[in-house]
Amino acid sequence: MLDAALIAQCADPSLTPAIVERFVEVAGSDDPLAITVRWGDKTILVPKPTTAEEALGIVRQHAGMATVRVGITQTPVGHGVGRSEELSGKPFDPCENLRAGTAIFAKIARIVTRWYGNPTDSQVLPQLFEDAVLAWKSGVFEGQKVFLEEDPGGQTFLIGGQSEQVELFGDEVRPSSARRKAEVQEGPGIRVDLSRIGVDP
Structure with missing residues (x-):
């Protein structure tokens, strides 16, 4: 479990402490x-x-022959922690590693959040988080090489609200990201499944 002071001092401020802690726990x-x-x-x-x-x-x-990830966030070498020939001990310093890793994860979160249409319902936070973690681990989200993509800016998961208290993972098996995107396109108080639009009956 990460020390709260370490998170406050070193983690990307656009991620809540609960999300930072869960990110390091699962990834x-x-x-x-x-x-x-x-x-x-x-x-x-x-x-x-x-x-x-x-x-x-x-x-x-x-490094250079294989994918190498380091430190408490398992940040890939060459993406946020420098090239192998340029490395010092910084990637293995918990604060420096947390700073670099959470900054990249926050960018990935914004890529995922934008793809979902910037939802505001806290119930979709677990879906956004799970897809962001999968993208962090694989380096790819919906065909985008997330480590190489420009930061799109905008919303990082959910801003404010009750995102701190949201249970990030349940026991259920979640549908694919494309299906989930269709499910979160909703109006106030209703849920509309858009997954069959353009599909012949």
Whole structure:
């Protein structure tokens, strides 16, 4: 569990503390020196570093040939934490890693939120969050390479309201993002399913 003071000092201010905590819980690591190396769909086992210097050596060994993610937010090297040859110990500092990782995750959140039409109903927050996490892990959302996309600006999930108290995940299996987008296009007090528009009866 992240320290509240660390979140307040280092996390992107456009994300609520509850979302930052949940983001690190489901997509990050509790080990500041954590390194994940993936070749395609395979995760490569690497020695567990005990110092930032050891961690940097492992990153430099694999970066450029594999996808390497580091630190408590598991930020990918080259996207927010610099190129492998330029790295210092900063990606393994919890504050620096949280600052970089949450800034990128907030941008992804804005990409997802815009795609959904900037909904304001707090009930759709779990859907937005889940899609943003999947995009963070895969690097892709609806055909967009999210790490390379420009920040669209605008709403980051839900601004204000009761988003702090929203349960981010339930036990149910959620539908695809395209179906969910159709389901959240709604008017006041009613829910309209637009998923069959343009589909022959």
